[in-house]
Amino acid sequence: MNIVAFERAKQGTGASRRLRNSGRTPGIIYGGEAQPQAIEVDHNDLWHTLKKEAFHSSVLDMDLGGQTIKVVLRDVQYHPYKQQVLHIDFQRVDAKTKLHLKVPVHYTGADESTAVKVEHCTLNIVVNELDVTCMPSDLPEFIAVDLSGLKKGAALHLKDIKLPRGVTAVTRGSQNNPVLVSVVAPVAVVETPVAAAAPAKGKGKGKK
Template sequence: MNFVAFERAKQGTGASRRLRNSGKTPGIVYGGATEPQLIEIDHNALWHALKKEAFHSSVLDMEVAGATSKVVLRDVQYHPYKQLVLHIDFQRVDDKTKLHLKVPLHYSGAEESNAVKVDKCMVNPIVNELDVTCMPSDLPEFIAVDLSKLEKGASLHLKDIKLPKGVVAKVRGGQNNNPVLVSVVPPVVVVETPADAAPAADAKGKGKGKK
């Protein structure tokens, strides 16, 4: 994906407020051997771009003053209740340096699994994005996960999925290195106990006695 940004000369709270009032969003680009660069982006164009999943998990082509550089989205600050982007951060991408990003997981095939078709279980995705490291050229827009082999009583773990070539999942220190990504919840079966049935039987007996 590509987008256009413009050089921003002024910084500070007042300058940023005036920029937002004019329909622009202040931002910054940092990383690499180049000094951080202040930028501004058309708010409407940015708002629509942020609705696209790829804008959050892909290497982007950013054009500033006629020059194009590769960046990744690092941070977005939203207004607490208005549809307004307050600030945005991008990091420059170096072809020789690995990236650490969150990549969405796209699940499919659950309806075809025995867990759902045969055993009427409910499939519950627990993790919807994965922390990964990879070279920029290997960064996937998303990771497809096939759930068609799910069985009752079995969950899907990180080590059960195949990651794209060159992509390594990162699990934070102290956490389980093979977390559950998807759980399989069996259907709830309501069984009537003798204690539940007894009052109904007593009621029938009392009714006959009155006759």
């Protein structure tokens, strides 16, 4: 994916405010052997591009001053209630250095699984993205996971899936094999028997 950026000469709170009012978003590029560099990008283009999933998990080609720089998106700051991007951070990519990024997980085949199709269970998606490390050339746009083999009472763990070549999942502490998808059994509905109606009392007897 491509993004066009421009060098930003003026910095500071006032300069950033004026930049946003003009339809630009301030940002920065850091990492690698070069010094951090202040940049600005067109806000409308950025706003629409940020809606694309691949923009968050791909190596991007940034056109800056007539040169193309390989970068990855690192951070985005949004306005608390306006549809506005306040600031954006990119990291330079070194072809010989591993990346550490979050990659989205795409689940398929759920409707064909025994758990859903036969046993009418509900699948609870616990993890929507994975923390991974890999070389830039091995970075996947997403990780595909097939759920067609799930059965009632089962759960899909990290070690149950096959990661793309060159990609390693990053786990922390005791969570070295987290649950990605859990299977929730259908709730059994127990019908409560209706109590027998009490016999109707007889109407008043005749006078003796």
